[in-house]
Amino acid sequence: MQTFVKVADGVILQTTKGQMKVQVCNTRIIRVVYTLNDDFSSKESLMVVQRDFAPVLWNLEETDQFIEIATEELHLKINKETCAFTYFDRQGKLLMKEPDGGGKHLIPTEVSKTVFAQDTVIKSETSADGVKVRAEDAGTVLDRIAYHWKLEFEWDKNEALYGLGSYEEGIFNYRNHHQYLYQQNMRVVVPCLVSTKGYGLLFDSYSFMTFHDDVYGSYIWSDVNDELDYYFIYGPEFDGIVSGYRYLTGQVPMFPRWAFGYIQSKERYTNQAELISIVQEYRERKIPLDVIVLDWMSWEGNYWGQKSLDPERFPDPEQMMEELHRLNARLMVSIWPNMQNDGPDLLEMKEKGFLLGNQSTYDAFNEEARKLYWKQAHEGLFSKGIDAWWCDCTEPFENDWRGEVKPEPEQRIWLNVGEAKKYIDPQYINAYSLLHSQGIYDGQRATTESKRVVNLTRSGYAGQQRYATITWSGDITAKWDTLKKQIADGLNFCVTGIPYWTLDIGGFFVSKREHAWFWDGDFDAGCEDLGYRELYLRWFQYGTFLPIFRSHGTDTPREVWRFGERGTVFYDTLVKFDYLRYRLIPYIYSLAWQVSSRAYTIMRALPFDFRHDEKTYDIGDQYMFGPAFLVNPVTEPMYYQSGSRRLEGVEKVREVYLPAGTSWYDFWTGEQYQGGQTIKASAGLETMPLYVKAGSIVPMGPKIQYTSEKEDPIELRIYPGADARFELYFDEGDNYNYEKGQYQLITISWDDRKRKLHFSKPTGKGYTGMPEERTFRVLIVAQNHGIGIEETPRVDKVVVYKGQTLTCDF
Numbered sequence: 001m002q003t004f005v006k007v008a009d010g011v012i013l014q015t016t017k018g019q020m021k022v023q024v025c026n027t028r029i030i031r032v033v034y035t036l037n038d039d040f041s042s043k044e045s046l047m048v049v050q051r052d053f054a055p056v057l058w059n060l061e062e063t064d065q066f067i068e069i070a071t072e073e074l075h076l077k078i079n080k081e082t083c084a085f086t087y088f089d090r091q092g093k094l095l096m097k098e099p100d101g102g103g104k105h106l107i108p109t110e111v112s113k114t115v116f117a118q119d120t121v122i123k124s125e126t127s128a129d130g131v132k133v134r135a136e137d138a139g140t141v142l143d144r145i146a147y148h149w150k151l152e153f154e155w156d157k158n159e160a161l162y163g164l165g166s167y168e169e170g171i172f173n174y175r176n177h178h179q180y181l182y183q184q185n186m187r188v189v190v191p192c193l194v195s196t197k198g199y200g201l202l203f204d205s206y207s208f209m210t211f212h213d214d215v216y217g218s219y220i221w222s223d224v225n226d227e228l229d230y231y232f233i234y235g236p237e238f239d240g241i242v243s244g245y246r247y248l249t250g251q252v253p254m255f256p257r258w259a260f261g262y263i264q265s266k267e268r269y270t271n272q273a274e275l276i277s278i279v280q281e282y283r284e285r286k287i288p289l290d291v292i293v294l295d296w297m298s299w300e301g302n303y304w305g306q307k308s309l310d311p312e313r314f315p316d317p318e319q320m321m322e323e324l325h326r327l328n329a330r331l332m333v334s335i336w337p338n339m340q341n342d343g344p345d346l347l348e349m350k351e352k353g354f355l356l357g358n359q360s361t362y363d364a365f366n367e368e369a370r371k372l373y374w375k376q377a378h379e380g381l382f383s384k385g386i387d388a389w390w391c392d393c394t395e396p397f398e399n400d401w402r403g404e405v406k407p408e409p410e411q412r413i414w415l416n417v418g419e420a421k422k423y424i425d426p427q428y429i430n431a432y433s434l435l436h437s438q439g440i441y442d443g444q445r446a447t448t449e450s451k452r453v454v455n456l457t458r459s460g461y462a463g464q465q466r467y468a469t470i471t472w473s474g475d476i477t478a479k480w481d482t483l484k485k486q487i488a489d490g491l492n493f494c495v496t497g498i499p500y501w502t503l504d505i506g507g508f509f510v511s512k513r514e515h516a517w518f519w520d521g522d523f524d525a526g527c528e529d530l531g532y533r534e535l536y537l538r539w540f541q542y543g544t545f546l547p548i549f550r551s552h553g554t555d556t557p558r559e560v561w562r563f564g565e566r567g568t569v570f571y572d573t574l575v576k577f578d579y580l581r582y583r584l585i586p587y588i589y590s591l592a593w594q595v596s597s598r599a600y601t602i603m604r605a606l607p608f609d610f611r612h613d614e615k616t617y618d619i620g621d622q623y624m625f626g627p628a629f630l631v632n633p634v635t636e637p638m639y640y641q642s643g644s645r646r647l648e649g650v651e652k653v654r655e656v657y658l659p660a661g662t663s664w665y666d667f668w669t670g671e672q673y674q675g676g677q678t679i680k681a682s683a684g685l686e687t688m689p690l691y692v693k694a695g696s697i698v699p700m701g702p703k704i705q706y707t708s709e710k711e712d713p714i715e716l717r718i719y720p721g722a723d724a725r726f727e728l729y730f731d732e733g734d735n736y737n738y739e740k741g742q743y744q745l746i747t748i749s750w751d752d753r754k755r756k757l758h759f760s761k762p763t764g765k766g767y768t769g770m771p772e773e774r775t776f777r778v779l780i781v782a783q784n785h786g787i788g789i790e791e792t793p794r795v796d797k798v799v800v801y802k803g804q805t806l807t808c809d810f
Contacts, residue, residue, distance in 0.1 A: 001013055001067075009024055010069070017036065017106075019034075019040075020035075022078070025231070026054070026071075027056055028234040029233050029244050030231070031229070031232075032085070032232065035226070036227075037227070046434060047204055047461065050247055050249075065079065065081070073089065075088040076088075076232075079100065084097075084099060084101065084102050085097075086098065087234075089198070095199050096153065096232070098154065103219075104151055105148075105152075106147045106148070109146055109223075109224065111143050111146045113143040114423065116135055116357040120135050120357075121135070122136070130296065131305075133358045138357065146224045148221065148222065148223060149205075149221070149225055149227075150219055150220070151228065152218065153219060155195075156197060160196040161193055162193075162195075162492050162605060162607070163192045163492055164190065165188045165189045165460070166187075167179060170484065170486070171492070172491065172492065172618065173617055173620070174211065177214065178210065180209075181211065182413065183395035183459050188460045188474075188493065189460075190496040190498060192496040193220075194496070196607050196614075198237070198611070199235065201231070201233070203222065203230045206461070207426055207428070208223040208413070208429060209222045209430075242495075242601055247599075249466065250465065252595050254452060254731075254738055255454055255468065256454065257708060259470075260588045260592065261291065261549070261707045262549050262551075263549060264289055264558065264559065265292075265332075266551075266559075269292070271313040272313065272315065272320045275292055275324070275331070281561070282559075282705075285566075290330060291387075292329055296392065298310060300312075303343025303344070306346075307335050307381055308344075309384075317384035328705070331385075332454070333381055333386050335390065335391060336391075337364065337394060337396050337432075338360045338396055348376070356423040370435065371443065387451065387454070388454035389456065390456045391440065392457075395420075397419045397429075400415040403516075405517055406518070433459035434461040437464050438467050440467070441455065441467035450736075451734060452736065455469045456471075456472060465497065470547075470548050471501055473486060473504075476504060476508055476509075477519075477521045478508075478509065478535060478553070479507065479520075483507075483633070487620060487621045487623070491603065495601070499601050499602060501546070503543070504551070504553045506552075510523050510532065510554070510556050511555045523535070526556025526557075527557060527558075528556075529642060530646075531641050531645065532642070534637055536563060538688070541634070542631070544577045545629065547603050549581055560578070576686070577688075583700045583703065583789060584700060586699040586728065590729040593729035593743075593745070603623060606623060613660045621635060624693075628696035629691070630690070632690065632691070634654055638652050653681060654681055655679070656689050658679065659676070663693075665691060665693075665781055672721070692781075694722050696717075696718075699728055707733075712771065712774055713774075714777070715776075715777045718750050718780050720752055724752070725747065725748070725749045728746045729744070732767050743764040743767055744762045745762055745764050746760060748760075756807055757807070760805060761804060775798065778799055796810060797810065
């Protein structure tokens with residue numbers, strides 16, 4: 001360091017190799033920018049929306065060796081000789097340390113752009129992942145000089161690291177691992193890292209990146225940037241880190257209530273009559289359902305990616321939507337960013353010059369192109385009454401889904417990153433989904449306030465949560481190993497601050513095909529195979545406790561009755577867990593309000609709530625679902641192998657670690673256990689090990705067929721052993737009036753020592769259709785009392801709540 005200057009919001013350091021700015025964003029967040037240029041970049045961030053920070057008190061001190069910056073919560077010590085940064089909490093406890101030698105590097109790199117001439121050859125192919133259009137033999141020219149950056153760390157030996165997004169390897173704790181951060185089917189990048197030491201790191205970069213904690217060192221590397229730009233976020237609890245992330249990148253809008261019900265999908269329903277008949281079948285069988293999904297190729301003829309329905313197969317879209325809505329179901333429709341064969345949408349995009357170099361994929365980085373894309377989606381689909389979007393293939397330039405053998409990891413980087421760089425500025429190849437999602441969200445919000453945006457998308461990026469997206473994990477295979485890996489993948493995605501993640505229940509590819517490495521399922525007979533029925537059932541049990549509950553895939557049907565008939569264990573158990581999901585809608589929808597209003601996370605890796613229990617750091621197949629439920633999916637076969645071959649001698653249990661610091665109730669029996677121990681939990685086919693933390697309040701609704709059917713009465717289960725508090729939320733269910741305060745929020749608290757239950761006077765302005773009173777059937781859970789999914793016939797007290805403060809003794 002040569003000199004430093006104090007400015008209003010931080011310090012600017014002049015060094016022998018460039019300059020750095022340390023910006024105090026608030027008492028818990030510090031931004032660090034390092035550049036070799038004369039000026040810091042003035043570009044707007046695509047991920048960070050909060051750059052206008054309120055003034056905060058902080059102190060600057062200088063010693064012979066260090067510059068020290070201190071806020072009320074954080075203390076940053078900068079080595080004057082090497083510019084190595086070390087972060088401490090206010091008690092002086094070490095949080096994060098760079099190597100003493102410095103650890104921040106900028107390396108100049110040439111950035112080329114592709115030149116597409118008039119005679120550039122455009123080739124297309126149809127794959128399992130849709131039509132892919134590629135420009136062949138295009139030339140390149142030097143565009144500018146940018147920088148690779150590298151940031152090194154010295155992590156504590158007992159420190160665990162999570163985040164980075166959702167990938168396919170099933171890594172949970174990233175210590176002693178590496179990861180390649182590029183977008184692909186089954187790979188979703190979120191450049192955010194969260195530590196059990198109590199901090200998070202958010203990297204404002206959109207290029208290909210790598211993470212290493214291995215023989216090559218401990219560092220993050222990024223490919224193409226103007227400068228190194230990152231945020232240090234102090235929690236210390238994970239909820240606090242997520243809150244800081246959302247403060248920077250945007251809050252999460254509410255989904256409609258129906259989005260938390262069961263979503264039935266498959267590849268694919270083909271016409272209007274079939275969609276309606278499937279919903280009718282669910283209603284006739286009294287199996288709960290809220291959403292039916294229309295997958296790809298709903299367009300006319302070969303107009304790939306056209307955002308309107310084929311008039312032969314969907315002769316009256318408005319009437320179809322009226323009938324689906326009469327059945328209290330919603331429709332989600334698949335739309336794609338790429339188009340082919342000169343359909344009307346493609347021709348309009350081409351005429352406006354809004355296509356990328358393959359003359360197929362629209363330019364989501366262009367605001368006017370996003371507006372045109374929305375206009376097409378609105379005119380062809382939304383105006384007909386459809387309810388939700390499925391934005392498929394939002395990492396549109398994959399290049400390795402071919403061949404019998406899966407390419408090596410480094411080959412996949414070269415193939416996929418190289419293909420993306422051909423059409424998108426290398427600095428921004430990971431951000432396509434972020435901008436695409438913005439176009440859908442902005443377009444629908446500008447069109448109507450009466451229908452909340454729901455966008456299921458296969459890719460994601462930091463900040464995308466503000467555009468009402470659900471990310472799913474891509475086209476995974478039906479294997480037991482995949483099921484287990486997906487649990488860790490989902491937890492790492494949600495810990496980054498993006499709360500809504502889901503998957504294809506049952507795996508997308510169920511069978512195995514030659515010459516396609518990705519089509520590698522273990523069950524050629526599909527749902528006729530008892531081995532697949534067992535796997536599907538376990539996946540469905542797990543899916544019941546995901547933020548979004550959705551079945552989808554190819555090769556075999558996915559409707560509940562395809563797995564047996566009433567009276568058989570597979571059918572009955574699927575229906576049982578579907579009903580459980582619907583009984584928990586009051587709990588789940590209230591948590592969704594917490595997500596939107598308090599930066600909460602529903603799907604919670606165990607260190608969210610048990611950071612001081614180091615035994616939780618490497619448990620990637622258990623998690624908390626909200627504050628109450630400890631979810632423990634079964635991830636190994638116990639009854640059948642593939643081919644309906646019966647397994648013999650397999651114990652019907654799974655090991656469950658009960659985190660320390662609390663006691664736990666078995667949801668199915670009411671039996672109580674002390675935390676801090678591993679138990680063998682009963683895991684027969686009809687159940688999944690499920691525990692509830694002592695000091696929980698769980699509101700359960702009546703048995704219903706769809707989420708808006710009825711809310712009353714609420715069965716209120718109190719799990720004693722500690723004080724408890726729960727905020728129960730209600731609103732109209734599907735508009736944006738909640739943003740104007742039109743809701744009802746009731747705080748329910750339990751005093752364990754006094755055995756008193758308290759209902760607060762509600763907050764919020766109320767809403768249209770709000771009942772004048774609510775009935776609560778209260779249970780103090782004990783062994784064989786207030787257990788399982790069925791409504792409890794004899795409760796401990798019935799409380800009629802009329803909007804006034806109320807206290808009950810037990």
